Every structure is written in C-alpha cells, then in structure tokens.
Amino acid sequence: MLFCPTCSSVLLIDKATSTKFACPRCPYIYYVDGQATLQLQNEPLPVNPVITGEQLQDGAKVKEECPNCNHDMAYCIMFQTRSSDEPMTRFFMCCDCKNRWKNDQ
Structure with a gap:
C-alpha cells in the first residue's frame, strides 16, 4: 500500500x-x-455458532410446538438481531428432539 x-x-x-x-x-x-x-487475499473466518445448545437450555421453558417432532415444549431465548425499532428474534430448541428454529415476529 x-x-x-x-x-x-x-x-x-x-x-x-x-x-x-x-x-x-x-x-x-x-x-x-x-x-x-x-x-487481494481473502481468508474466510471460522464459523462459530452464534447460539449454542447450552445457551438455549439456560433460557425459559415455554409452550411452543416443534416444527420437526410436534413436541409442545421448547427452550427459548430472545436477542435483538435487527434494528431497535423492530421486534426481538426468539430462538427455540425443542426439549425432546433438540431441533432449533427461530421466530422473527
């Protein structure tokens, strides 16, 4: 340079x-x-999971149906992933099959 x-x-x-x-x-x-x-040299950064299963298990246990196994209980945590004038993103992990999903509502 x-x-x-x-x-x-x-x-x-x-x-x-x-x-x-x-x-x-x-x-x-x-x-x-x-x-x-x-x-130009572009080296990709290692991908780390943003939210681990351990963090999700520390969240609240809520009544939410798993889209994978239809179990009715899941762990839930919320993060502000978008601008502050938009609602928080809810991350879920099924208590039964450990499937993970999110809800941006």
Missing part, C-alpha cells in the same frame, strides 16, 4: 494503464516501472 507524501492519502492504482498510482485528494502521481497489479 502506498501513501501520498503530500497529503497522506492512500494512493489508488490507475485501472486504465496500471502504470501509475494517483492520489484521490491532490494532484500527486506516482509512476511505476512496468505494470502494477492488485492482489
């Missing part, structure tokens, strides 16, 4: 020629010998 010596902005590669970097804030241009390439 290159920075402008005049205003300290990040220099952007000229996509048309790929032989110079230009400052987006001032007229500074940095010429390169040959052709510059842009290389």
Whole structure:
C-alpha cells in the first residue's frame, strides 16, 4: 500500500494503464516501472455458532410446538438481531428432539 507524501492519502492504482498510482485528494502521481497489479487475499473466518445448545437450555421453558417432532415444549431465548425499532428474534430448541428454529415476529 502506498501513501501520498503530500497529503497522506492512500494512493489508488490507475485501472486504465496500471502504470501509475494517483492520489484521490491532490494532484500527486506516482509512476511505476512496468505494470502494477492488485492482489487481494481473502481468508474466510471460522464459523462459530452464534447460539449454542447450552445457551438455549439456560433460557425459559415455554409452550411452543416443534416444527420437526410436534413436541409442545421448547427452550427459548430472545436477542435483538435487527434494528431497535423492530421486534426481538426468539430462538427455540425443542426439549425432546433438540431441533432449533427461530421466530422473527
């Protein structure tokens, strides 16, 4: 990554020629010998469960029908997953088959 010596902005590669970097804030241009390439490395982050079964079992036991086995009791916890003017999301885990689902009502 290159920075402008005049205003300290990040220099952007000229996509048309790929032989110079230009400052987006001032007229500074940095010429390169040959052709510059842009290389991005994206490493995926490990996926961790947001809510574990243990956390769900710490929640309240409520009367809610499981869509998997039709058992009528489930553990329930609530989180604000969207903007604050929208209702909380309820997460359920069946007491019988351990199936998990959510309700965004």
